[in-house]
Every structure is written in structure tokens, then in C-alpha cells.
Amino acid sequence: MKLTPGAVITEPGSTTRYQTNGWRTFRPAVDSGKCTGCGLCWLYCPDAVISRGKPPGVDYRYCKGCGICANECPAKAITMVPEERG
Amino acid sequence: MKQALTGNEAAAIAAKLARVKVISAYPITPQTAVVERLAEFVANGELDAEFIKVESEHSALSACIGAAATGTRTFTATSSQGLMLMSEMLFVASGLRLPIVMANANRSLSAPLSIWCDQQDSMAVRDSGWVQLYCENNQEVLDSVLQAYRVAEELLLPVMVCFDGFILSHTAEPVDIPGQAEVDEFLPPYKLPNPLDPCRPVTMGPVGVPECYEEFRCMLQEATRASKEKLIEVGRAFWKHFRRRYGLIERYRSNDADVLLLTMGSLGSSAKDIVDSYRKRGEKVGLVRVRSFRPFPVKELIDALGSAKAVSVLEKDVSPGSAGALFLDTAAAFINVKRAPLMLDFICGLGGRDVSSLHIREAVRAATRAAEIGEVRKAVRWLGLREKLVGLRI
Amino acid sequence: MIEVRFHGRGGQGAVTAARLLAEAAFLEGKHCQAFPFFGAERRGAPVVAFTRIDTKPIRIRTQVYEPNHVVVLDPTLLEVVNVAAGLKRGGVIVLNAKAAPKELRIGKIATVDATSVAIEALGAPITNTAMLGAFAKATKLVSLDSVAKAIRGHFRGKLAEQNIAAVKAAYGETAVMK
Numbered sequence: 007m008k009l010t011p012g013a014v015i016t017e018p019g020s021t022t023r024y025q026t027n028g029w030r031t032f033r034p035a036v037d038s039g040k041c042t043g044c045g046l047c048w049l050y051c052p053d054a055v056i057s058r059g060k061p062p063g064v065d066y067r068y069c070k071g072c073g074i075c076a077n078e079c080p081a082k083a084i085t086m087v088p089e090e091r092g
Numbered sequence: 093m094k095q096a097l098t099g100n101e102a103a104a105i106a107a108k109l110a111r112v113k114v115i116s117a118y119p120i121t122p123q124t125a126v127v128e129r130l131a132e133f134v135a136n137g138e139l140d141a142e143f144i145k146v147e148s149e150h151s152a153l154s155a156c157i158g159a160a161a162t163g164t165r166t167f168t169a170t171s172s173q174g175l176m177l178m179s180e181m182l183f184v185a186s187g188l189r190l191p192i193v194m195a196n197a198n199r200s201l202s203a204p205l206s207i208w209c210d211q212q213d214s215m216a217v218r219d220s221g222w223v224q225l226y227c228e229n230n231q232e233v234l235d236s237v238l239q240a241y242r243v244a245e246e247l248l249l250p251v252m253v254c255f256d257g258f259i260l261s262h263t264a265e266p267v268d269i270p271g272q273a274e275v276d277e278f279l280p281p282y283k284l285p286n287p288l289d290p291c292r293p294v295t296m297g298p299v300g301v302p303e304c305y306e307e308f309r310c311m312l313q314e315a316t317r318a319s320k321e322k323l324i325e326v327g328r329a330f331w332k333h334f335r336r337r338y339g340l341i342e343r344y345r346s347n348d349a350d351v352l353l354l355t356m357g358s359l360g361s362s363a364k365d366i367v368d369s370y371r372k373r374g375e376k377v378g379l380v381r382v383r384s385f386r387p388f389p390v391k392e393l394i395d396a397l398g399s400a401k402a403v404s405v406l407e408k409d410v411s412p413g414s415a416g417a418l419f420l421d422t423a424a425a426f427i428n429v430k431r432a433p434l435m436l437d438f439i440c441g442l443g444g445r446d447v448s449s450l451h452i453r454e455a456v457r458a459a460t461r462a463a464e465i466g467e468v469r470k471a472v473r474w475l476g477l478r479e480k481l482v483g484l485r486i
Numbered sequence: 487m488i489e490v491r492f493h494g495r496g497g498q499g500a501v502t503a504a505r506l507l508a509e510a511a512f513l514e515g516k517h518c519q520a521f522p523f524f525g526a527e528r529r530g531a532p533v534v535a536f537t538r539i540d541t542k543p544i545r546i547r548t549q550v551y552e553p554n555h556v557v558v559l560d561p562t563l564l565e566v567v568n569v570a571a572g573l574k575r576g577g578v579i580v581l582n583a584k585a586a587p588k589e590l591r592i593g594k595i596a597t598v599d600a601t602s603v604a605i606e607a608l609g610a611p612i613t614n615t616a617m618l619g620a621f622a623k624a625t626k627l628v629s630l631d632s633v634a635k636a637i638r639g640h641f642r643g644k645l646a647e648q649n650i651a652a653v654k655a656a657y658g659e660t661a662v663m664k
Contacts, residue, residue, distance in 0.1 A: 361547050
């Protein structure tokens with residue numbers, strides 16, 4: 007890779023190549039029985055890794071495990087569970 | 093067409109001839125007339141450009157950075173405190189490698205408040221990654237702004253065209269104004285390689301992590317070094333179009349000189365008359381004027397000064413606790429060179445102090461004396477200082 | 487090289503006078519330089535401006551210390567400024583005054599009541615262009631035509647013509663004393 011003058015990044019969305027799942031020690035687990043599909047987790051996720059739905063989808067390639075979704079969920083449908091590491 | 097113009101008018105007309113599309117500047121003495129003229133040109137339809145009014149110089153340069161990022165030819169002008177207020181954005185402009193051209197009417201810095209000429213303002217930002225050109229007369233102001241765009245746009249470097257406040261900015265003298273068609277031929281429109289464009293998204297100004305920041309600085313350093321060749325090349329092209337010659341330095345009766353004056357800006361002009369008067373008496377005195385301070389013309393100065401016995405640097409700036417910037421860089425140029433002249437530094441003309449013919453002669457005499465005795469007893473001196481007011485023997 | 491110093495008060499147009507004189511000389515094929523004394527100009531405060539004229543390019547950029555001629559736009563300045571300072575031998579002091587004051591004994595003196603001329607021609611006591619007419623007559627350094635042309639380059643329409651009228655009237659009324 008050669009750097010461009012002025013550090014201009016010419017490929018839109020190139021940050022998707024940088025996966026942040028390694029930052030995580032806890033992952034959100036959704037209990038689909040409790041989920042009401044209200045969408046607050048989707049709204050609050052600072053990394054936009056949650057897609058709307060009942061239950062919502064989580065893109066674990068980028069989820070940093072911050073736990074905001076679990077904290078905000080009014081139905082207590084999301085719990086943070088320890089990452090299993092081999 | 094020749095016309096009597098002030099330095100400010102010459103700068104404004106040059107920007108107009110360059111067909112700048114965005115101007116953002118904030119008025120400050122002694123540069124105000126540049127802004128006034130350009131606002132007039134835009135208001136009466138002589139110049140098709142956007143004049144962005146701002147509340148400060150910080151914003152003026154910020155607006156220019158935004159405009160230049162889209163690939164638009166932009167211009168700004170300032171002086172002194174205005175340049176200081178811009179200083180944060182100066183580094184952003186060069187770091188983003190945006191080819192902005194700025195006219196700086198050199199003025200001293202507060203405190204104490206002074207609206208008068210010296211070169212401490214641009215010297216204070218010499219490490220900001222801008223090419224810095226210093227002009228001797230108003231013709232050179234006009235010509236340098238035109239050349240600056242070529243250099244800036246071909247290397248993606250911002251360029252600062254410096255001219256002495258009042259001494260040039262407020263002095264009217266004959267200036268040859270080139271025709272628009274000739275200028276268009278010399279300075280065609282340009283294309284920024286990766287402009288900000290909603291149809292082709294790019295990211296500008298990302299974080300430079302330790303793994304790549306140094307590389308970006310090195311690229312800036314290399315581009316600025318390359319601007320030496322570019323300035324020479326553009327100077328040649330300018331000669332072809334307009335029959336006026338410009339290089340990195342100007343040598344005046346310096347080839348066989350034993351004693352040389354070295355200076356920048358409008359002082360070069362007065363010094364030529366003094367050189368002539370010594371030459372009439374058969375004394376081998378000459379002058380070298382640095383036009384490009386960044387990039388610094390190391391090789392050219394070694395060639396120009398190397399065979400002289402002694403050099404007196406005349407400069408309107410001082411780095412307190414050290415010496416004048418021109419002296420320091422010139423002295424550094426001779427490191428690892430076997431034959432170097434003796435060098436003296438004369439700090440002069442600060443805050444509008446007139447550098448008279450007598451002062452310039454004093455600098456010649458001091459260098460002559462150093463050449464005779466083969467040593468310099470005191471390297472850094474003040475010229476025209478009213479020592480009694482300081483209460484010290486300097 | 488000819489060096490001229492203009493004395494005036496802020497607002498009387500000394501800086502413009504210096505520039506118009508330079509441009510008039512330029513129109514006659516000479517090299518020129520015009521600049522104000524670099525200060526903070528305020529209305530009413532004494533101001534100084536300079537013109538240099540030569541047949542070859544002018545390189546010297548120091549202030550003018552020994553002028554060939556001096557132009558004084560306001561008679562009351564004589565009490566606060568030494569207008570004859572550094573004046574070269576044979577130089578002319580062109581003075582806005584009804585008569586030459588006794589205390590000035592240096593050089594040749596030319597006088598004109600430029601204030602009356604300016605009020606008549608412009609309706610305001612802005613004496614700079616009238617004094618250029620007096621200067622042209624006293625020194626013969628530039629022609630009336632060139633001064634008029636320079637004025638037309640700076641002012642438009644009626645204002646230009648009024649100023650040219652002031653130049654001509656002052657030229658006619660200037661008395662040159664030895």
C-alpha cells in the first residue's frame with residue numbers, strides 16, 4: 007500500500023476491512039422470547055452493528071462489546087455473556 | 093501594460109489574473125487593500141469568484157482549506173497577528189497538501205503593538221510546511237503570485253508570497269501587468285487528484301497513527317525539497333512567457349566579491365545601490381538575495397557565497413536566545429563544506445525601523461574588517477539600535 | 487533622482503498627492519516611487535508622504551532624509567513641523583499660504599492660497615490637487631497635462647474635472663519668490 011499525498015483515503019467504506027471484534031470480552035446475547043422488537047438497541051448502538059428486527063441481528067465482526075444495547079433494552083432481553091476464548 | 097501600483101494592488105491584481113475562484117480573507121494592516129481590491133473586483137463583476145466573508149483569519153484559512161479541498165483555486169492574504177491566528181490552520185493546509193496561495197504583507201508582532209514592517213511574522217511559521225517566497229519589489233509580488241499557483245498545484249503544496257509591509261505594500265511604483273490571455277497560457281486550470289466530491293467520496297484528514305504519521309511528514313519534506321527544482325522550472329517558463337527572470341536566489345555583482353551582503357525582501361533593492369557605490373570605488377562588494385526561504389537554497393548559497401571572504405546577513409527577524417533565521421540557515425548550509433566565508437548577522441529594521449544607507453554601509457564595513465583580520469569577534473549584532481534606550485552595551 | 491516630501495494633515499490627501507505626482511512623472515516616461523511615511527494616520531494629525539522621480543529604475547527604499555523639494559498642504563503645519571528639515575540646496579518649498587512667512591529663509595519659496603482654490607473648485611478644503619498645480623509651476627518637473635491625466639486615472643467624472651480645475655487655478659495663482 008502506498009500512502010497518498012495529504013493522507014486522502016480514496017476508497018469509500020474502507021474502514022469495514024478493520025474488524026473490531028477483538029476488542030470484546032463480553033458479547034450481547036438476545037433472548038428472542040423477551041424481545042419486543044422496539045428497536046432501542048438498534049438506535050443506541052454506537053457502532054451501528056445492530057440491525058432492526060424481532061429479534062435484532064448483531065454483526066459480531068464489528069461489535070466491540072460495549073454493552074450499551076443491554077443497558078438500554080427495556081425488556082431486559084439482552085445480556086452480556088463472557089466471550090469464550092479457545 | 094505598465095501602471096504605478098502598490099504591492100497590495102499588485103497582489104490583488106495577480107490573484108485576479110490567476111482567476112481564483114474562492115477568496116477568503118480578513119482585513120488587517122498593512123494588507124487591507126488586498127482584500128478591499130479583491131472585494132471590489134468580485135462586486136463589480138471583474139472577477140468571477142466567491143468572496144467568503146469571515147470573522148477571523150483562523151476562519152479565513154479554514155474556508156480556503158475547505159474550498160481548496162474541492163479542487164478550487166483559492167487565495168487569501170494576511171499580515172502579522174492575522175498570520176499568527178492562522179497558524180493552526182497553516183499546518184492543516186500543508187498536511188492536507190492543498191495548493192493554497194497566500195499573500196503576506198510582512199509586519200511585526202505584538203507586544204508591544206506595532207503595525208510596521210519586519211519579517212518576524214512569516215519567520216515564526218517557517219516550519220509550517222508552506223513554501224515561502226520573499227519579494228524585492230512590486231513587480232515581483234505580482235509575478236510571484238502567478239508562479240506560486242504553478243508550484244502549488246503541480247506539487248500540492250501551499251505557497252506564501254511575502255512582501256514587506258508598507259515598504260512594498262503601500263509604495264506605488266511601475267508594474268508591468270500581463271494580459272489575461274498570456275496569464276491563462278502560463279497558468280491553465282488544474283485538477284486536484286482526489287478532490288472532495290459527493291459523487292466520488294473520499295476521506296480527508298484521517299488520524300495519522302504512529303505507523304504512518306512520520307511517512308506523511310517525510311512526504312511533505314520531499315515535496316518541499318522538490319519544489320526547489322519546480323521553482324526553477326516555473327521560473328524558466330515564466331521567462332519564456334513574460335521575459336522576467338526569477339530563481340531561488342538573486343546574485344548581484346557577487347561573482348568576484350570579497351565581501352557580500354545577504355538579505356531577503358525589499359532590503360535587497362536598497363542594498364544594490366550601496367553595492368554600486370562600493371564598486372565605483374573599486375571595492376569588491378556584492379549582494380545575494382534569498383527569494384525562496386522555504387525551500388532553503390543550500391546548494392545555490394554555497395555556490396554564491398563560498399568564494400567570498402566575509403558575508404554580512406541583514407535580516408528583519410530574530411529568534412531570541414539564538415540569532416536571525418536567515419543567518420542560522422545559511423551558517424548551517426556550510427556545515428561539512430571545507431571552504432566557508434566568515435559570517436556576521438545584523439538584526440535590523442524591526443518594527444518599522446528604517447534601514448538607511450548608513451546602516452547598510454555599516455554592515456559592509458564590518459564584513460570588510462572581518463575579512464581583513466580573518467576572524468569574527470561578535471557574530472550577532474544589532475543595526476541601528478538606540479543602545480542608550482536599552483541601557484545596555486549590545 | 488528627485489525626491490519630494492509632502493507635509494499635510496490626515497484627510498488633506500498628502501498621500502494621494504505623492505502618488506499623483508509619481509503617476510504624472512510616470513506618464514512622462516520617468517521611473518517613480520510614491521509612499522507614505524509609515525505611520526498610523528489619523529484625521530488631522532500631521533502626515534508625511536514622499537515621491538521619488540528618476541530617469542532610471544529606482545531601487546532605494548529607505549525613507550527620504552534630504553528632499554529636493556517640499557510641498558506643504560497646510561499653513562498651520564509650519565508651527566508644529568520643521569518642513570525645511572534636510573532640504574537640499576536650491577530646493578523649492580511649495581507652500582499653501584497667502585504670503586511667504588518671514589521665518590522661512592531656506593531655499594526658494596512658492597506660495598498659493600490653495601485652501602481658497604480648493605473651496606472654490608471642490609467645495610472642500612482638500613488642498614492636495616491644487617498644491618500639485620503649484621508644484622508643477624514652481625518646479626517645472628511635470629506638466630499640467632500629465633497631472634490632469636494622473637487625476638483622471640484616480641477620480642471619475644465630475645470629481646476628476648473639479649480637481650483638474652483646482653490644479654489649473656492654483657497653477658495660475660502660484661507666486662514664486664527667489
